[in-house]
Amino acid sequence: MTPLPLYHQLLDACAALLLLLSFAMLSQRRVVTLVNLYAVQGAVLAAATLLLAWRTGEGHLYLSAALTLALKVAFLPWLLHRLIRRLEVYWDTEPLLNVSGTMIVGLVIVVFAFALAQPITRLTSTATRSAIGIAVSVVLLAFLMMITRRKAMSQVVGFLSMENGVFFGAMSASYGMPMVVELGVALDVLVAVLVMGVFFFQIRERFESLDLHHLESLKERE
Amino acid sequence: MLLVGCIALLLGWTGIGLAGLLRPRSVVLAGRFLFPLGALLGFALAGLAAASLLGGGIERLIVPLGLPGLPAHLRLDPLSSVFLVLLGASSGGISLFAGGYFRAGEGAPPGLLCLQYHLFLASMGLVLIADDAYSFLVAWEVMALSSYFLVVTQHRMPEIRSAGFLYLLMAHVGAICLLLSFGVMQGGSWLFTFAAMRAAHLSPGWAAAAFLLALIGFGAKAGLVPLHVWLPEAHPAAPSPVSALMSGVMLKTAVYGMLRVGLDLLGPPVWWWGLAPLILGLLTIFYGVLFAAVQTDMKRLLAYSSVENIGIVFTGIGLTIVFAGSGMKAVAALALLATLYHCLNHAFMKSLLFLGTGSVLHATGERNLGRLGGLIHRMPWVAWLMLIGTLAIAGIPPLNGFVSEWLLLQSFLFADHLPHEFVNLLIPMGMALVALGAALAGYVMVKFYGVIFLGQPREASLAQAHDCGWLERVGLTWLALGCLALGLFPLQVIDALGAVTRQLIGAVVPQASPHWWLLAPVPGRPVSYGPLVFLTATLAVVLLTVFGVRLTYHQRVRRGPAWDCGFGAVTPRMQDTAEGFGQPIRHLFQSFFEIERELPAPADRAPRYRIAIRERIWRLAYEPISGAVERLANTAARLQQGRISIYLLYSFATLLVLLAVALLS
Amino acid sequence: MSALDWITQVLEMVVALAAAPALLGWVNQCRAWLQNRRAPSLWLPYRSLHKLFHKEAVIAENASPLFRIAPYVVFGAMVLAAGIIPSMGTRLPLVVSADAIALVGLLAAARMFMTLAAMDVGTAFGTLGARREMMVGFLAEPALLMVIFVASLVSSSTALPAITEHLASGHLGLSPGLAFSAVAFILVLLAENARIPVDNPATHLELTMIHEAMVLEYSARHLALMEWGAQLKLFNYVCIGFALFLPWGVATGHIGPVGLLVAIPALAVKLAAAGAGLALIETVSAKMRVMRIPEFLGTAFLFAVLGLLVHVLLGA
Known part of the structure; x- marks a missing residue:
């Protein structure tokens, strides 16, 4: 077996770390840790982007690495931590499906994601194409997390993590999206979090809790 | 020659079984004499089969028994030899045990048990050396029936009877699948010898169908989920030597069959x-x-x-x-x-x-x-x-x-x-x-x-x-x-x-x-395992520790009451029961079990805790199926009127239809 | 097999025997420092072993011979395991006969004897401990096996020294699967060695015990062997971790006495670091409820399986 070049190994390691972090988020009940894990995921993503930028020499990748660092490692986690403190939601309640069950489903999802990514992998020629499967897994796992959690806070983190997956997927399939799109997405995420932050306060004011099952009572009764 | 020897030993088992009928109530004859003799035959069988295995050759024999035009084909090859060794060697130990185990007054008389037991052994042996579908299935059925009678040894208990029925039912569902599988595998030649099946060229679809049918058939006998339901009912019902024989040997005949069909009769597998x-x-x-x-x-x-x-x-x-x-x-x-x-x-x-x-x-x-x-x-x-x-x-x-x-x-x-x-x-x-x-x-x-x-x-x-x-x-x-x-x-x-x-x-x-x-x-690949060295090293270290401790320190021991953290009287009821020991598993994998609990009330003076666990598969699969069968049977039962003229009318109508068909074609 | 190989072999076991109590002492010391307490002496575990060996053994009246055999088996299994794990050199004569799967089997044997002995006297705490230990074991054991298999797939061997040599040779670089299995391994290590968050080794509350509940009925030399066995177990697990994830410093191949001389200080440094790390983990985490443990270990198991999957997927 010929050893892969170092940068490629590093990229693979980053991809594996992203997946690892996704699973760590899946198994985590504490909202604070969840946000921290999200920040670490952002950092790994930034590192991977930087690595790719250095390898391919594409200038806009440097920019998006910097953007990732600023937004996903620093600003959003700070914002979320502040929200947590203000809203005093430190723990999620018992998830809808227990952790082991969620993880097993996650395992199946990973296999599925890789099967799904197989045709894309064959089409692309980038050095990072083996990571596409991981990107798809990260997206789906984040989705899974959003499904199984009760607290709105965890769902927001899930949503953000999903965006990480999409970003990583675009990066490994075609060395990143066009800069405009990327900036747009970053702005979207920012706005979404801010809107959701406002929304949280509204929910809490209305129900005195952030547990989303209260929203079920909004349904019209027949 | 070895094959003839094996057949002689199988006949010997049958003979021993029949000899048990001479004095069916005698524990001494069956227990002290016939069962140990059967064990000796078992060891001999294991020896013969081992010789054949080491020789690695294939022996064939055609015995003019069975249907006209279809004599019984027998064959001893390495695959059958392995399973014959398994049958002989483990049944030897089981028979010895059985000699001391069966007593008078426990259900069926010992002589009858001896017959069923040895017929069971002989039929398993025949399954392993059969070389055509007919003798295979005959031996298979004898095996199922003799073991059924062994399972219901204590037939006075209703739950044992129903366990036996379930066993027989599953055995026959499996047998039907096997019959169909062999029917597919003959591939149009209508020769039911295994040699013909090896030579037959099946289309991929048919071959897969034969494989699948065999998997169901043998899986039902082996206890493959979801066809395993008879196993936990039949094994506890049977006397222990019979459970041992069924679990240790009979399940393996199904494995043998699977290997025979999957890797031998169907040719190179897909x-x-x-x-x-x-x-x-x-x-x-x-x-x-x-x-x-x-x-x-x-x-x-x-x-x-x-x-x-x-x-x-x-x-x-x-x-x-x-x-x-x-x-x-x-x-x-x-x-x-x-x-x-x-x-x-x-x-x-x-x-x-x-x-x-x-x-x-x-x-x-x-x-x-x-x-x-x-x-x-x-x-x-x-x-x-x-x-x-x-x-x-x-x-x-x-x-x-x-x-x-x-x-x-x-x-x-x-x-x-x-x-x-x-x-x-x-x-x-x-x-x-x-x-x-x-x-x-x-x-x-x-x-x-x-x-x-x-x-x-x-x-x-x-x-x-x-x-x-x-x-x-x-x-x-x-x-x-x-x-x-x-x-x-x-x-x-x-x-x-x-x-x-x-x-x-x-x-x-x-x-x-x-x-x-x-x-x-x-x-x-540097991959190896040496059990003898492993054992020697373990023993050496353990013995060194024992002697080391003895030589360096003292070996004084005092016996006292159990300490138990000083909680005082230790009663047997403080130990975990089987339910208690299984509790973590029950708790963790709740969704697999159908659990029925009876919890005592807090103020209960004599609290009783009861828990019953059933398989969900009964409710999910078997009960709907049996319900459907029953409904079907009830529908068919409408035909039954009890009046003779109506039955005659049925016959008459059938006759007319048949004649009409004959006329049209 | 040269004489030096045999010397390495014996040396590994002797070093393990000698260093295992010190490792525990070190972890306890670090823990005390981190928690702003005055630390006990590094030599405390030795002194308690010595004291225990001198005492007269008291055995419950209804204990069977199994109860008396078990400490020797447990201890012997752990010593032998120390001889199989390449902590200092990779040319170990015994390893030819026992690969990593056999090592896991050996640890399982120790566990079985320990739990059976715990059930032998028939006290409430004994069976409670046995049940909980098996609950930990049935998930930790396959998790450990899966962790080892990731490394086995990377280096196409199930023999630990071959794995270590392959990983230490460096041309492999980073294996993504190993990242997962490393996390899984740490979780398994905590659970198997009765550390916080799974079990509290210093607890005095019987209802929360796992390991301690099993050895409650033991006293004197039997208890000493059980305790020493537990210390060896911790040492062994840490060394398995080194063999799989930090294989540097181990004398690979026929290096000779010089290699060994390098290996011993390297091992000491790694042990010190690992002990400090362990103390840190124990300090920052809180003990879990017992029924959370399967979840914790299930996570470990699934991480290990994921490691295998990722290894297969990212196409070695």
Whole structure:
């Protein structure tokens, strides 16, 4: 077996770390840790982007690495931590499906994601194409997390993590999206979090809790 | 010549069985004379078959018996020889035990039992040497029927009768599938010899259909999930030697059949056939061991553990087929070896355990784990011999269960070179399930052994328990020695099994090491296991520790009451019951079980806690099916009017229709 | 097999025997420092072993011979395991006969004897401990096996020294699967050695015990062997971790006495670091409820399986 070049190994390691972090988020009940894990995921993503930028020499990748660092490692986690403190939601309640069950489903999802990514992998020629499967897994796992959690806070983190997956997927399939799109997405995420932050306060004011099952009572009764 | 010898021995078994009818009520004749004689024949059979296995040749014989124009074809080849060795060697130990076990006044008279028992043995032997579908199925049915009668030995109990019925039903569902499978495999030649089936060219679709039917048929006999439901009912119902024989040997005839059909009769296998036994096998491992962990009846627990072990065997078969179909012959041989090895192992260890539960049952009259305990003091022979079986089945090195698991895991580790991408993803999960199953088996076995033999007796009557008799001891010792030998001399066993892998796969597992004590089945990879050295090293370290401690310090011992953190009186009711020990599993895997609890009220003066666990599969699959069958039968029953003229009308109408058809065509 | 190989072999076991109590002492010391307590002496475990060996053994009246055999088996299994794990050199004569799967089997054997002995006297705490230990074991054991298998697939061998040599040779670089299995391994290590968050080794509350509940009935030399066995177990697990994830410093191949001389300080440094790390983990985490343990270990198991999957997927 010929050893892969170092940068490629590093990229693979980053991809594996992203997946690892996704699973760590899946198994985590504490909202604070969840946000921290999200920040670490952002950092790994930034590192991977930087690595790719250095390898391919594409200038806009440097920019998006910097953007990732600023937004996903620093600003959003700070914002979320502040929200947590203000809203005093430190723990999620018992998830809808227990952790082991969620993880097993996650395992199946990973296999599925890789099967799904197989045709894309064959089409692309980038050095990072083996990571596409991981990107798809990260997206789906984040989705899974959003499904199984009760607290709105965890769902927001899930949503953000999903965006990480999409970003990583675009990066490994075609060395990143066009800069405009990327900036747009970053702005979207920012706005979404801010809107959701406002929304949280509204929910809490209305129900005195952030547990989303209260929203079920909004349904019209027949 | 060896084949003739084998046939003579099978006839000998039949003769012994008939001799039991001379004085059917005599325990001395059957127990002290006929059963030990049957054991001798068993050992002789094992010897003959071993000679044939080492010779590696194939013998054929056509006996003019059976249907006109279809004489019975018999054949002794390496594959049958292995299973004959298994049959002979383990049934020898079981027969010896049975000689001391069967007593008068327990259901059927001993002479009759002797006949059924030896017919059962002989029919299993015939299944293994049959070389045409007709004699195979006849032997298969005799096997099913004789074992049915053995299961319902105590036919006065309604639950035993219903267990027997369930067994018979499943056996026949399986037999129908086998019949259909053989029907497909003859491939239009209408010759039902196995030779013709080997020569037949089936289209891929038909071949897959034959394989699937055989999988269902043999799976029903072997206890593959979801066709395993009869096993946990029939095994506890049968007398212990019969349970041992059914679990240790009869399940293996189904494995034999699967190997015969999948790897021999159908020609070179297609790799994706292997996925069905692989996935079902993995499922069976997990399912069996989970249910074993929550049982409270010691024989039911063992029955579920048999289900688990059959899962391991079928996983091995699946892997063999996947590898063989992908052209990886050396690895396929390794997987096949693991399969066969596990069959041998399971025959010895499970027989040992079932017989041990028989002794416990005789000594205490209890099958319920909640009423046993502390028997290691009263029954040291049974307890210490059972410890070997317990450790072996839990896969503890250097005993035999470990060897086959080691081989299976090694063949799994090769699977990353498979040319099929999707299967590659399944392999790690398979490996994980096998490992999880092995660890859970340890859990089950600690529970089994700890609750029966260790701790304090849970009932006062246990103080009267007595150890087993000498014939029983000999039988148990033989099986325990078998476990040890299979564990310590894997290389010799593997050498002998080489003839089978050569016959079925066309490759042998190479020996990469020059040492006779070192198992190194993978050339080019530094992978090896030497049980003898392992045992020696363990013993050496343990003995050194013992002597070291004795020499350096003192060896004073004082006996006192149990400390128990100073909580005062320790009563037997403070120990975990079987339910208690299984609680974590029950809690963790709740969704697998259908649990019915009766919790005592807080103010209850004599609180009783009861829990009943059923398989969901009954409600999900079997009850709807049986309901549908019943509805169908009720619909058909409308035809039954009771008036003779109506019946005549039916006949008349049928006749008219037939005549009309004849007229039109 | 040269004489030096045999010397390495014996040396590994002797070093393990000698260093295992010190490792535990070191972990306890670090823990005390981190928690702002005055630390006990590094030699405390030795003194308690010595004291225990001198005491007269008291055995429950209804204990069977199994109860008396078990400490020797447990201890012997752990010593032998120390001889199989390449902590200093990789040319170990014993390893030919026992690969990593056999090592896991050996650890399982120790566990079985320990749990059976715990059930032998028939006290409430004994069976409670046995049940919980098996609950930990049935998930930790396959998890450990899966962790080892990731490394086995990377280096195509199940023999630990071969794995270590392959990983230490460096041309492999980073393996993504190993990242997962490393996390899984740490979780398994905590659970198997009765550390916080799974079990509290210093607890005095019987209802929360796992390991301690099993050895409650033991006293004097039997208890000493059980305790020493537990210390060896911790040492062994840490060394398995080194063999799989930090193989540097181990004398590979026929290096000779010089290699060994390098290996011993390297091992000492790694042990010190690992002990400090362990103390840190124990300090920052809180003990879990017992029924959370399967979840914790299930996570470990699934991480290990994921490691295998990722290894297969990212196409070695």
